Amino acid sequence: MATPDGCADDLFQPGGRVRPDALHDATVPILDESLRHARSTRWDTVRSPHVFMGLLAVPDIAVQNWGDRLGADLPRLLDQFRELFHQEDGDEAPLVCLHREFLSDNVIRLLREAQRRAVEHQRGCISPMDLLISLFTTPNSIVAECFERIGVTAAKLTELAVMAEQFADKQS
Numbered sequence: 140m141a142t143p144d145g146c147a148d149d150l151f152q153p154g155g156r157v158r159p160d161a162l163h164d165a166t167v168p169i170l171d172e173s174l175r176h177a178r179s180t181r182w183d184t185v186r187s188p189h190v191f192m193g194l195l196a197v198p199d200i201a202v203q204n205w206g207d208r209l210g211a212d213l214p215r216l217l218d219q220f221r222e223l224f225h226q227e228d229g230d231e232a233p234l235v236c237l238h239r240e241f242l243s244d245n246v247i248r249l250l251r252e253a254q255r256r257a258v259e260h261q262r263g264c265i266s267p268m269d270l271l272i273s274l275f276t277t278p279n280s281i282v283a284e285c286f287e288r289i290g291v292t293a294a295k296l297t298e299l300a301v302m303a304e305q306f307a308d309k310q311s
Contacts, residue, residue, distance in 0.1 A: 150250050155239040161254065163264040169193040170237055177235045181226040185235055186243045187274060188224045191282045192217055194271055201268045201300075201307035208299040209291070223285070245279070252277050268304040272297055 150161050159167065173193035177185045194202050195217035206213040235241040242250070253269040262269070274282045275296040283293035 150247075150254060151239050157237040157239075157242075157250070161265060163262070163266045165199050165267050166265050166270065168197045169267055169270065172196040174235050174237065176221065177241075180221060180224050181228075181231065182224070183235060184241050184243050185237075185246050186224070187245045187249055187277075187280060187282055188220055188285075190246060190249060190270060191274055192220050192224075194267060194274075195220070199267050199307070200310060201303045202271060204306050205268075205271065205300045205303035208303055209296070220285075245277070245281070249273050249277050249280075268300060268307070272300045272304070275300065 150157060152158050157170070162170065170190070170193060173185050173189040176192040176196070177183075177189045180189070182189065195206075195213045198206065198213055203213065206216070239247065249270070250265065253265045253273040256269045256273055257263065257265050260269075274280055275293045280293065283296065286296055287293065
């Protein structure tokens with residue numbers, strides 16, 4: 140079933156693959172990068188830090204603006220997350236794809252939360268900012284926890300992301 144703008148109202152096809160029409164065009168390369176980073180860090184499932192790495196690897200104007208507001212160097216931040224989540228003892232070439240079986244429970248929750256947020260903002264498709272903001276607002280977020288350890292709260296990250304989203308909306 141689709142929303143009025145043609146996007147899917149469920150994240151998964153009956154076979155378990157992520158529905159491409161549930162994702163905004165700008166979100167697809169982010170999730171592709173998330174898969175790439177899951178493989179390169181030797182995980183056999185996509186975890187929420189991999190989604191964050193995907194956002195950092197191919198930032199749209201809003202994600203870039205969020206990074207600017209945070210005072211972060213996004214490529215450097217990406218390298219830090221890659222290093223932090225690299226598993227030496229993991230499979231050198233794990234098989235992962237955008238399928239429910241290869242997504243952690245947290246990533247499934249994250250995607251569902253991002254979808255709820257998109258709908259609340261009258262968007263039928265998950266945007267990059269829906270993903271970013273959901274990474275900071277979803278309970279037990281390891282990404283938010285990483286920032287909390289260096290003194291940046293999830294509330295501050297979310298506030299900056301909402302400001303960046305509003306900035307990007309004005310640009311389009």
